[in-house]
Amino acid sequence: MQQEKIPTIIIVGAGLGGLSLYHSLIKNKDKKEFNVKIFERESSPTDRWQGYHIGMSNYGAQSLLNCIPSSIASNLPKAIPDPIPNVEIHGITITDQIGNVLLAPPTKPFKDVYELANVSRGQLAIITYRDRLRDVLLEGVPVQWNKKCIKYVETQEGVWVFFEDGSQEFCNILIGADGINSPIRKQKLPELQIVDYGITHVGADISVPKQLMDKANKIHGNYLACKTLGTKGDSTFMITRLIPIKQEKNDEMNEPHYRATLTYSYPSELDNIDVESDKVKVDDNDPASVIEHVKRLIRELRPDCELTDLLLELWDLAPKTIPNDPIKFPFKTYNPVQRRMMRDIDPMSIKSWTSSRVTLLGDAAHAMSPILGLGANNAIQDADKLSQALLKYTENNISFIEEYEKEMLKRTSADVLKSRNVTFKISTPVGPFGVIIRDSILKVINTMINFYGFVDNLIFKN
The missing domain is CATH 3.50.50.60 (FAD/NAD(P)-binding domain)
Incomplete structure (x- = not known):
């Protein structure tokens, strides 16, 4: 036979x-x-930059654990560290342009990625190091x-x-x-x-000192995903883990630092503004010029406030050159600043x-x-x-x-x-009246989802 x-x-x-x-x-x-x-x-x-933090949802976690053998799963904590109880909130908060909270959906604590994968109701997520997850998945693959x-x-x-x-x-x-x-x-x-959206998306991996992370947490709480909405079609997003990372040996401040992903989105037409007066030319191969471009837009589009100052300080942390020092930059990166067009x-x-x-x-x-x-x-x-x-x-x-x-x-x-x-x-610019409507709608939604989340928790409490 x-x-x-x-x-x-x-x-x-x-x-x-x-x-x-x-x-x-x-x-x-x-x-x-x-x-x-x-x-x-x-x-x-290690040929190419492997991405920022991502949110691994309960559905994604279920599929990931379905796919990988136990030998690979045992290494997942390298990429998906367990949540720190009473410190990290694996959820998202949305604020307006001066830091007022508009939306903060309720979150349910979970022990680890395995417990997350067993959640069948709603959609939760654990903040994951995308580059390290790829490293884990590469183990043993020819x-x-x-x-x-x-x-x-x-x-x-x-x-x-x-x-x-x-x-x-x-x-x-x-x-x-x-x-x-x-x-x-x-x-x-x-x-x-x-499909090209006509929206530009700039992202960077940064190392945030504790004193600056404390400022961010004061505004956003200890939510690990924080979005702020501007009024000119711009928005910012920071996603992090409150797990200290090793810094360069000669760090004078000797304080904890945290790895974070920082992004800024805005209408692509703003890439064409006249910047000759600033004598700055944006060059995607020159991270410093991209960072200065983002900071210029933030200063022009955002009001003078504590949140705007924080955003400028955070963007100033983005490496101005392409790093290749594994001690100074402990997370793998190819180009720390990526300016891309949003597409789907x-x-x-x-x-x-x-x-x-x-x-x-x-x-x-x-x-x-x-x-x-x-x-x-x-x-x-x-x-x-x-x-x-x-x-x-x-x-x-x-x-x-x-x-x-x-x-x-x-x-x-x-x-x-x-x-x-x-x-x-x-990403749609809004005037003063539009801001009031937008913020009011988000606040109403926030009240509703928190109320239904409370009721749901009572009914389906484990």
Whole structure:
């Protein structure tokens, strides 16, 4: 009797989604065995900046733990430290331009990522170090680096995958997990377009001294995700953990410092303002010029107040050059300041999505605004759902791909549009009367959700 040939799956992209999928397929090899290969266009694990903090939701945590084996899960505290009781509030607060609280949804304490994953009602999140999570997921994975996919060719037997270095590979199923600019998506669905919001998003990882973190906590409480709304279509966001990090050895103040992610969003048309009088030219390869550009906008768009002064102090902490000193900058970073255009992809914006041996996950299929923090969670959920669908693989039947895509399209399109809607709402300039309406609406919403949260807690109290 002829032994059944083990099918080959190729994953292009070693981000959170691609790596989660790899682990899940290997974890479930006793149910269905695959020859899994994973390729990445970067030349090494440290080739590129790997992102800021993210909020890992209870749904994302459920899928992550479904995907990874116990050996990887045991290292999750490196990337997802347990919440500090009575110190950290893993939730979000939204304030107006001078620091008045408009929205602070109720949060439910949880012990660790495992307890979070068991929460089935509502949506909670634990602040996670994205770069360290990727490091944890890379452990034991034989990624083939410096392999940029440029095209593929489908045949009746499978898929040929071609790389920029001239090499090619054959597989039964090809999965594009290669980001918003995915060559695989562009070939598979050329009509699926990226939507540009006309909004600029600048982000940096910073190291915040305790005295400055105390100022921030005085305004925002100990909420780890803090957003402030301006009146000119601008908004700021800081996300952190109140876990001290090691600093450079010659730190004169010798006080605790905290790793934080800082972002500033504003209408892209403000990038075109005349800055000749300031003799400053914004150059994305010169972090100092980007930081000065952000500080200039904050000074021009925000009122003189304690919150504005705090924002300027925080932005002044962003490294003015590209750091390469692992002691001075203890968290891995490629470029500490990233100025990007906000964009998304709605996977259901086209009439048809033909299922084949080539499918997509993560940003390649449904990039979304970072405003609600849904992107990484959806990518990991994709990996979980797709790995379960692949257990139904048979040589001559790929209906399981259609099953995965149907669920993925519905789930992620809703989150793309939700994120887009919120982004446009908070990025619309408002006059004095509009500010009153906006702030009043948020305060009413805050009262309602806190009331219903209180009632819900009474009814479903553990």
